[in-house]
Amino acid sequence: MNALALLHAAPTLPCAPFPRRLLSQQDWALLAAHLAAEPGLDLLAMWADPTHIHALFHDPDSADIIPVSTAVEVGLYPALSPARPAAAWFERMIRDLWGHTAADGTDQRPWLDHGHWPATPPLATRPLPNLAAPEPLEFLPFEGEGLHQIAVGPVHAGIIEPGHFRFTCNGETVVRLEIRLGYLHKGTLGLLRGKSPRAAARFAARLSGDSTVAHALAFAHAAEAACAVAAPPRAAHLRAVMAELERLANHLGDIGAIVNDASFPLLQARFAWHREAVLRTAHTCFGHRLMMDAIIPGGCACDLAETGPDAIALLLDTLQTELPGLIRLYDDTASLVDRMQGTGTLTPELAARFAAGGVIGRASARPFDARRIPGYAPYDRLDVTIPQFDHGDVDARVRVRLAELAETTRLLRLLLETLPQGPIALPLPMATAEGIGWSEGFRGDIWHWLRLEGGLITAAFLADPSWRQWPLLEAAIECNIVADFPLCNKSFNCSYSGVDL
Amino acid sequence: MAWRHIARTLLHGPATEPAPPPDASDIGALAARLKSAAFSRLGRSLSLRQVDSGSCNGCELEIQMLGGIVYDLERFGLRFVASPRHADVLLVTGPVTRTMHPALIRTWQATPDPKWVVALGDCAIDGGVFKGSYAISGGIDSALPVDLVIRGCPPTPAAILEGLCTLIEAHARSPLKSR
Numbered sequence: 001m002n003a004l005a006l007l008h009a010a011p012t013l014p015c016a017p018f019p020r021r022l023l024s025q026q027d028w029a030l031l032a033a034h035l036a037a038e039p040g041l042d043l044l045a046m047w048a049d050p051t052h053i054h055a056l057f058h059d060p061d062s063a064d065i066i067p068v069s070t071a072v073e074v075g076l077y078p079a080l081s082p083a084r085p086a087a088a089w090f091e092r093m094i095r096d097l098w099g100h101t102a103a104d105g106t107d108q109r110p111w112l113d114h115g116h117w118p119a120t121p122p123l124a125t126r127p128l129p130n131l132a133a134p135e136p137l138e139f140l141p142f143e144g145e146g147l148h149q150i151a152v153g154p155v156h157a158g159i160i161e162p163g164h165f166r167f168t169c170n171g172e173t174v175v176r177l178e179i180r181l182g183y184l185h186k187g188t189l190g191l192l193r194g195k196s197p198r199a200a201a202r203f204a205a206r207l208s209g210d211s212t213v214a215h216a217l218a219f220a221h222a223a224e225a226a227c228a229v230a231a232p233p234r235a236a237h238l239r240a241v242m243a244e245l246e247r248l249a250n251h252l253g254d255i256g257a258i259v260n261d262a263s264f265p266l267l268q269a270r271f272a273w274h275r276e277a278v279l280r281t282a283h284t285c286f287g288h289r290l291m292m293d294a295i296i297p298g299g300c301a302c303d304l305a306e307t308g309p310d311a312i313a314l315l316l317d318t319l320q321t322e323l324p325g326l327i328r329l330y331d332d333t334a335s336l337v338d339r340m341q342g343t344g345t346l347t348p349e350l351a352a353r354f355a356a357g358g359v360i361g362r363a364s365a366r367p368f369d370a371r372r373i374p375g376y377a378p379y380d381r382l383d384v385t386i387p388q389f390d391h392g393d394v395d396a397r398v399r400v401r402l403a404e405l406a407e408t409t410r411l412l413r414l415l416l417e418t419l420p421q422g423p424i425a426l427p428l429p430m431a432t433a434e435g436i437g438w439s440e441g442f443r444g445d446i447w448h449w450l451r452l453e454g455g456l457i458t459a460a461f462l463a464d465p466s467w468r469q470w471p472l473l474e475a476a477i478e479c480n481i482v483a484d485f486p487l488c489n490k491s492f493n494c495s496y497s498g499v500d501l
Numbered sequence: 502m503a504w505r506h507i508a509r510t511l512l513h514g515p516a517t518e519p520a521p522p523p524d525a526s527d528i529g530a531l532a533a534r535l536k537s538a539a540f541s542r543l544g545r546s547l548s549l550r551q552v553d554s555g556s557c558n559g560c561e562l563e564i565q566m567l568g569g570i571v572y573d574l575e576r577f578g579l580r581f582v583a584s585p586r587h588a589d590v591l592l593v594t595g596p597v598t599r600t601m602h603p604a605l606i607r608t609w610q611a612t613p614d615p616k617w618v619v620a621l622g623d624c625a626i627d628g629g630v631f632k633g634s635y636a637i638s639g640g641i642d643s644a645l646p647v648d649l650v651i652r653g654c655p656p657t658p659a660a661i662l663e664g665l666c667t668l669i670e671a672h673a674r675s676p677l678k679s680r
Contacts, residue, residue: 116599122635154604157583159551159565161558162601183600184555187636202630209559209655253565266503272569273516279566289657290559329503497557 003034003041004059007066015434015449016225017374020054021068028053028070028078035083042355043080044468045447046090047461048098050125053077054461055087056436056447058355063373067436067449072100079105086354086468089499096182097123097189097501109138112182112500123190140178142168147175150482154183158486161496165485172481177474184500192460197223197297197428197450200457204448205292207462208498213239213246214441215448215462215498216295221376221437222448223297227428233420235299236377241312241415242282242291242300243439244408248319249278250442251401251408254493258398259330261486262339270326274319284311299425309416316409327402340395344476344488347392354472357465358444359404360492363389363396370438370445378418382411392476394491430455441465443495464498517573546578547669550588550612554605554644555637556595559655560622564592566658579665585611590668594621596628596637597644605644617648617668621661626650 006027012019023031035041042058044065057066070077079102080087091102092111099121101108113120115134119127142149147168154162164180188207192200197219204219205212217239224230231239256271279289285308286294294301305311330336346356351364361368367388371379387403389396432455437448444465451459473492477485510516551564567574574580582588585608597605609618620641623629627640641647651664 114600116602118599118635154601155552155585155608159561159568159581161553161556161561162604183598183604184553184595185598185600185636186555186596186631187634188631190636191631191634206557206559206630209557210562212557212559253562266506269516269570270506272566273571276566276569276571290562290655292559292654325506329506333503495558 003031003038006031006034007057007068010068013069013434015067015436016228018065018067018436020434021066023068023070025070025073025078028068031068032078032080032083035080039353043084043086044355044445045461045463046080046087046094047449047463048072048094048100049451049459050098050123053094053100054449055080056449056463058368058373065374065436065438075099076101076103078103081106084353086471089467089471093501095121097121099124112185114182122187137164137180139166139180140176142176144170144175146170163496167482167485169482172483174477174480174482174485177477177485179470179474181470181496182500184497186497186501188462188501189460192457195457196455197227197452197457200460201296202293204462205295207501208464208466208495209290209292210250211246211441211443211446211464211495211498212290212292213242213295214439214443214446215464216293217243217439218437218441218446218448219450219462220295220297220299221439222435222450223428223437223452224435225437226433226435226450226452227297227431228433229298229426229428230377231299232423232426233377234303234422235424237415237419238300238304238424239295240378241304241412241419242286242294243441244412244415245278245282245285245312246291247408247442248405248412249275249282251405252278254442254490255398255401257493258340258394258487258490259336261490262336264333264336267326267329267336270322274322277315277318281311281315284308296425298428299423301425303424304419309419312412312416316412319405320409323405330398337395339484339487340398341391341393343394343484344480344491345391345393346472346476348390350472350475351392354468356444356468356472358440358442358469359397359400360469360472361444362387362400364392365390368445370440374438376438378415382414384411394487397491428455443493443498444469462501464495466494466496466499470494470499516570517576518571546580547589547665548580548582548587549590549592549665550582550585550608551592551594552585552605552608554593554595554601554625554641555598555631556622556624560594560625563655563658564594564621564661567661572658572662574662577662577666585609586613588612588616590617590619590665591645592619592621592665593641593645594625596624596631596634597639597641598637600636602638602644605641609645618645619664619668620647620650621664622656623652623654626652629654 010021044056091105096113150167153164162183166178168176205216252275256268260268348365367386447463
């Protein structure tokens with residue numbers, strides 16, 4: 001029996017649209033053992049509730065999405081991290097938030113909990129007052145001749161989010177990077193509890209501000225799946241318009257920021273100018289530059305402004321006129337391309353092991369896209385083209401973004417041409433059910449899980465794609481020089497807030 | 502082929518939006534106020550240090566836009582610096598998470614006097630939507646004395662410029678005081 005057979009043989013619990021498998025602890029341990037020998041099965045996310053551990057798998061062969069759970073026994077469950085390294089951060093987060101320990105987990109140090117919370121574990125049924133003084137973070141030990149450490153953060157030099165980077169270096173060369181996050185933990189999962197999906201949507205919209213549309217969309221999908229309703233066709237179309245505008249804005253900003261870190265501000269100036277144009281167009285269309293709170297469970301909070309289609313057409317025309325020249329400038333500037341190529345290389349093997357999504361996955365030969373698999377309206381009728389590169393360096397990640405700009409432009413025009421008429425929102429029934437929702441943000445595939453009782457949320461998890469991407473940055477920077485870290489970091493552009501919850 | 506892009510800029514002029522007549526828009530009016538206040542009274546420009554003490558990164562996105570060619574913050578004498586030791590103003594976003602609380606206070610202690618604290622965004626004012634969470638201590642005033650708030654979720658770049666210029670004008674009217 002292999003891992004898949006074990007999952008398919010397990011009894012199921014109702015969870016829409018993917019029934020949740022329930023394994024005994026023995027079977028879960030067996031699953032962990034099988035996973036080590038079967039690298040194909042992707043781990044997408046792990047989370048918990050006060051009594052159970054949950055994991056979300058993706059089978060690339062059948063394109064199945066499989067949620068699976070096991071009961072926690074005396075605070076313990078068998079770890080998945082020895083077989084799936086991406087599970088390590090999830091397991092540390094689960095212990096900090098719910099108090100469940102992964103027996104034989106590869107890393108038992110705290111993750112989100114830096115010792116400052118008033119009661120721990122905060123999402124357990126009965127948290128206990130935390131009376132201990134916070135202890136300094138414990139880092140991985142190192143030994144070797146000529147090694148030194150550089151500590152950066154949590155407050156960084158740029159206008160970015162807080163996190164701690166601990167570089168171990170040999171001269172200029174990075175031997176190891178260890179990332180410690182958790183500084184932005186706002187207790188989002190706790191705030192979701194006891195609220196209706198409509199009231200809770202604004203927390204999902206603020207999990208990571210740059211993906212506010214994508215997270216609000218995944219959250220709405222999860223709530224709608226649980227309540228067994230589908231947003232009206234016009235709402236689905238409007239959501240896609242918002243999501244593609246968000247993708248456009250972020251990719252433009254990212255490409256500019258990356259080339260700026262290679263000291264080429266001319267391109268950055270132009271890309272940032274186009275980004276500003278997208279944000280203003282979003283404001284014209286939906287009344288908010290980032291389109292925050294425009295998507296709600298059941299539909300959309302606002303319709304496209306009357307002047308919206310013309311504004312978007314003008315935006316796309318302007319971008320398409322200038323973009324070829326900007327790409328030529330990138331290609332023709334040897335000193336710039338030299339900084340990009342061969343820098344921060346992520347091998348396809350590692351990207352596959354961590355099931356890296358989005359730009360990072362696509363630049364390292366993993367073209368997964370939640371708009372295609374499992375797919376959702378209206379993309380199921382749009383035939384999205386997904387760019388793929390294999391060389392996995394900063395240059396590849398820039399080129400994926402450039403290719404996606406073109407595809408997003410095409411999708412936006414198509415969406416506006418085929419915008420259906422009709423209502424933009426439906427009321428949600430007061431359900432007692434579970435649902436999983438997903439969306440493809442500019443960073444990659446987002447997965448949300450909700451449990452509702454009498455229409456109110458009793459448990460939830462919001463998985464940002466960065467969970468499976470941050471650890472890969474640690475790998476990609478190895479043997480690069482410290483001065484190239486900003487370049488590598490920008491080309492990944494993982495979310496801090498998104499994983500700090 | 503960079504010269505082509507540069508030549509185009511020379512021919513068509515900068516993309517930076519011109520400062521309109523003082524009463525025409527917020528930016529224009531504030532630019533004028535800044536000239537009289539910052540340059541004559543303070544006699545120098547203001548250096549800003551941005552600190553994220555728990556934001557969702559929405560505010561950071563809009564602050565980043567200020568440095569672009571459309572808003573061109575530096576023409577107002579305002580610039581972002583990499584260290585709190587070089588800063589006059591701490592521009593703080595987000596609710597204060599309990600985990601960032603000590604780092605925020607250390608950043609403030611590292612900023613030389615006289616210094617001002619601007620709480621940027623609705624979360625920074627009172628915790629915003631995260632009010633009541635176990636993981637936050639509240640708005641920025643739960644950790645630091647706040648001189649000015651800039652509302653919005655997130656505030657637009659124009660609103661941020663307006664707020665920063667208000668700070669300069671307010672302090673130009675009273676003698677500089679150190680904390």
